[in-house]
Amino acid sequence: MVYNHHIFVCTNQKDEIGKAVAKALKIEVKKHGLKSLLIGGTKHKNRVQTCNCLDACKQCKKGPGAAVVIYPEGVFYGNVRPKDAADIVREHLAAGRVITRLLID
Numbered sequence: 686m687v688y689n690h691h692i693f694v695c696t697n698q699k700d701e702i703g704k705a706v707a708k709a710l711k712i713e714v715k716k717h718g719l720k721s722l723l724i725g726g727t728k729h730k731n732r733v734q735t736c737n738c739l740d741a742c743k744q745c746k747k748g749p750g751a752a753v754v755i756y757p758e759g760v761f762y763g764n765v766r767p768k769d770a771a772d773i774v775r776e777h778l779a780a781g782r783v784i785t786r787l788l789i790d
């Protein structure tokens with residue numbers, strides 16, 4: 686099995702926004718049929734996983750949203766809220782376009 690994308694969401698905020706972001710991302714991945722793909726006979730997965738800190742705390746603890754990193758690109762998004770999940774899945778995962786408004790400087 687190969688990971689097409691591996692998404693890590695920080696859940697180290699007091700208001701637990703990261704957990705809500707991770708849940709929204711999982712729902713969107715499933716909704717778009719991207720959870721598990723068969724490409725050239727190989728099984729690929731898009732996985733959303735929570736973690737404690739991504740070293741992007743300014744974009745996480747102080748803002749209204751959570752920090753997110755997507756591999757293999759290594760793209761960091763900041764202040765991500767549950768309402769951003771659909772854009773991340775549709776634009777980044779499905780279309781391969783980075784969402785500039787969420788990028789961490």
Ligand code: FES
Binds near residue numbers: 741746
């Ligand atoms: S606390 Fe979320 S990135 Fe550090």
